[in-house]
Amino acid sequence: MTKSVRKTKQKEVIEKYLASTCCHPSADTVYSEVKKELPNISKATVYRILRNFKEKGKIQEIPTDVSRWDYKEDPHPHFICNQCGQIFDIEEKVDIPEKKKLDVGMVESCRMVFCGVCKTCK
Amino acid sequence: MTKSVRKTKQKEVIEKYLASTCCHPSADTVYSEVKKELPNISKATVYRILRNFKEKGKIQEIPTDVSRWDYKEDPHPHFICNQCGQIFDIEEKVDIPEKKKLDVGMVESCRMVFCGVCKTCK
DNA sequence: TTCGGTGCAAAGCCTTTGCATGTCT
DNA sequence: AGACATGCAAAGGCTTTGCACCGAA
Numbered sequence: 001m002t003k004s005v006r007k008t009k010q011k012e013v014i015e016k017y018l019a020s021t022c023c024h025p026s027a028d029t030v031y032s033e034v035k036k037e038l039p040n041i042s043k044a045t046v047y048r049i050l051r052n053f054k055e056k057g058k059i060q061e062i063p064t065d066v067s068r069w070d071y072k073e074d075p076h077p078h079f080i081c082n083q084c085g086q087i088f089d090i091e092e093k094v095d096i097p098e099k100k101k102l103d104v105g106m107v108e109s110c111r112m113v114f115c116g117v118c119k120t121c122k
Numbered sequence: 123m124t125k126s127v128r129k130t131k132q133k134e135v136i137e138k139y140l141a142s143t144c145c146h147p148s149a150d151t152v153y154s155e156v157k158k159e160l161p162n163i164s165k166a167t168v169y170r171i172l173r174n175f176k177e178k179g180k181i182q183e184i185p186t187d188v189s190r191w192d193y194k195e196d197p198h199p200h201f202i203c204n205q206c207g208q209i210f211d212i213e214e215k216v217d218i219p220e221k222k223k224l225d226v227g228m229v230e231s232c233r234m235v236f237c238g239v240c241k242t243c244k
Numbered sequence: 245t246t247c248g249g250t251g252c253a254a255a256g257c258c259t260t261t262g263c264a265t266g267t268c269t
Numbered sequence: 270a271g272a273c274a275t276g277c278a279a280a281g282g283c284t285t286t287g288c289a290c291c292g293a294a
Contacts, residue, residue: 113234130249165252165284
């Protein structure tokens with residue numbers, strides 16, 4: 001694993017793209033988009049940088065079959081539309097038991113995904 | 123996709139195993155365990171049957187990197203220990219917004235995974 | 245007999261890794 | 270210069286698919 005201590009064009013462009021979009025891109029989408037600006041970038045680099053960003057807490061991974069990435073530092077739930085497949089951020093308060101004590105142990109983090117049909121599709 | 127209308131030894135043994143265990147097995151674990159009783163069963167069959175059970179609502183898929191399977195009909199949160207990797211069922215009430223209306227749309231289902239360190243590991 | 249289910253092997257997909265080359269500091 | 274990051278291709282790991290054979294109804 002890289003230590004990710006140096007500034008590189010690749011990191012810069014990927015971070016810029018993540019910050020600019022609100023479409024919760026997959027690694028593959030990040031790759032295609034960033035490739036427009038850096039035609040020689042490799043998929044491996046995208047994966048490595050996304051992993052790094054995640055470890056730094058700069059982005060969070062949304063657990064779906066295909067991992068998608070969210071440019072937000074604070075963890076929050078997501079809503080996946082069963083019809084169009086789009087992913088939405090949930091801004092509304094929904095009792096996330098961060099730092100909560102459950103019987104089995106202390107909750108340090110929590111991933112929450114809601115599924116349903118979004119307004120547009122309905 | 124199979125229509126899953128016939129009783130087969132494979133389905134029977136897999137269901138029996140799922141019902142008997144509380145270890146949230148992965149597809150691969152199901153395969154190894156069931157293989158003891160049905161040495162000729164193939165992995166493809168295990169995957170097909172697990173998918174069927176899920177579609178029937180007989181089991182639920184827990185979203186992790188590797189899918190694991192839970193023999194329960196009612197959806198409930200899970201707790202994954204960061205240390206030993208074990209998965210626990212959360213019995214305690216934690217406001218699951220099933221059938222709840224969010225801004226983006228109507229919630230039909232919800233997947234919730236808590237991470238932390240379990241009592242035993244601590 | 246019929247058509248769904250199974251086993252096997254191959255293919256698919258997403259992601260990671262090994263290694264030589266390039267490049268920040 | 271030296272450690273770290275990247276690109277490329279190959280390998281990995283999990284899951285699905287194609288196809289011929291098997292077997293429940």
